[in-house]
Amino acid sequence: MKASQSFDSMISQVNSANVGVSMFYDSVTGKMTLNRTETGNFNGAEYTDPDNPGDSEIITKGSFIQDQLNFSNATETGGNDAHFTINGLSTTRSSNSFTISGVTFNLKQTFSAEDVTVNISNDSNTVFENIKGFVEKYNELIGGIQDRLQEDRYKDYRPLTDKQREEMSDKQQELWEEKSKSGLLRRDSTLSSALNDMRRDFYTPVNNGEIPSAMQQLASIGISTTANYLEGGKLEINESKLKKAIEENPEAVEKLFKNDGTGYGQQGILDRLTDTANKVMDTIKTKAGNTFQTENQYTMGRQLDDLKDRISSFEKRLVQVEDRYWRQFTAMEKAIQRANQQSMYLMQQFGGGM
Incomplete structure (x- = not known):
């Protein structure tokens, strides 16, 4: 604590320091209280001050806290554990x-000492909210994929060259690149396949021998696709139907979403979606690679290497053609020079004979 620091500032500093204690000053009584933030009985040998034997939950040292704040004469009220x-x-x-x-x-x-009976039941509302949140996140994902698959392509907006960038402002470059990148994933086969696989994950019944036949599909518990096919298979919830299914058979609802199975038909929907997501990521990795792969280990890297080789070959051919043209040009200049010399010689000969 600094000499110029106020009590309020010191108390605020202690309370925000996350050191396991909090301070409170009562201006009416003029007393200060120091509390452990953790509850329970902490009187024990491991907390005993060797310089001041005796059990203490909070040990205070230093002349300021002992004398100025008068904690040397403090009365401690220990905490108790729950028994x-x-x-x-x-x-x-x-x-x-x-x-x-x-x-x-x-x-x-x-x-009192009499027995207390605890009845444990499923928190249906929490289960419902979790499923609702999952559906909302899934719909966001579907919407994002659909937007990319249908995004317009602006073919006139090609990547900027260094010279073009020098002639444009940062904002102009940003707008140009936004148009240039638009539509890069339009009708992308990987994303389209992922959408189809996820729809299949939802539509295929989960038949593991434990779920009643009437509850083996999402539609049977109130979750179905929207009527608008342009939304790409987004889901909507019949809330009353879903709540009823959760109340009547929560175990079946859980198995419908989360169930390890040896085959696709036995897997829960979340397990299927996880496998689909992993497959998509593997496909992307095979195609675009990751930070741990060299260019020759993934498709786009190999294509880039091939393009570099073709550019290098073209540049070599360009140099060869340029050299050939220079040789031809040099030979032509020499031929013209010889022709001029011969012409001058003939003119001199004809002129001398006249």
Whole structure:
């Protein structure tokens, strides 16, 4: 703390330092409180000050905090762990919020020794919101792919040369490149195939022997494609139908989305989509490569190498043609020079004989 620093500034600095304690000053009583931010009983040997024996949850040192803030005469109120018995096993937790066997408990108050029965049920609303969020993200993906597949191509906007860039402003270059890159994925076979595969992943029934026949497709639980075919297979939700399916048979709904299977028909929809996404990424990697591959390890790299070789061969041919033309031009100049010399000689001969 600096000499010019106020109490409020110091307290704010401590509270924002994330050091496991918080400070509070009561201007009415003139007292300051120092609290552990972590709950529970932390009185123990590992927290004992060797210079001041005795259990202490918070150890204060230094003349400023001890004398100026008067923590040397502070009264400590220790925290307590939560003590409880679950399924006949007595245990403790330092926090009132804890998780056992996948179930999160929040203890709100103490209670008498009689048994408390905890009924565990599925959180249908959370399941519904998760599925709804998944559908929204899927529709965003489909929309993005559709936009790329249908994007206009501006053939007149070719990549800029260095000379063209020098003559244009940054904004003009940005607008030009936006037009130049537009439509590069128009009707791309990889993206088109990915769309078709994802539609198949959704439409194909999930038949693993555990899901009732009436719930083996998304449409049976209220998820179907929109009526507008131009949207490319976006999904829409019949909320009441989906909520009913979740309430009546949540396990089947879960298996419909997430189920490991030995065959495609047994896989859950999310497992299928994962495989489809991996296949698309492998295709892109084979075609465009990644940062760990050399150019000869992927299709576009090999095409680029081939193009470089063709350019190099063309440049060599150009040099050869240029050399040939220079030789021909030089030979022609020499021939003209000889012809001029012969002409002058003849003119001199004819002139001398007259």
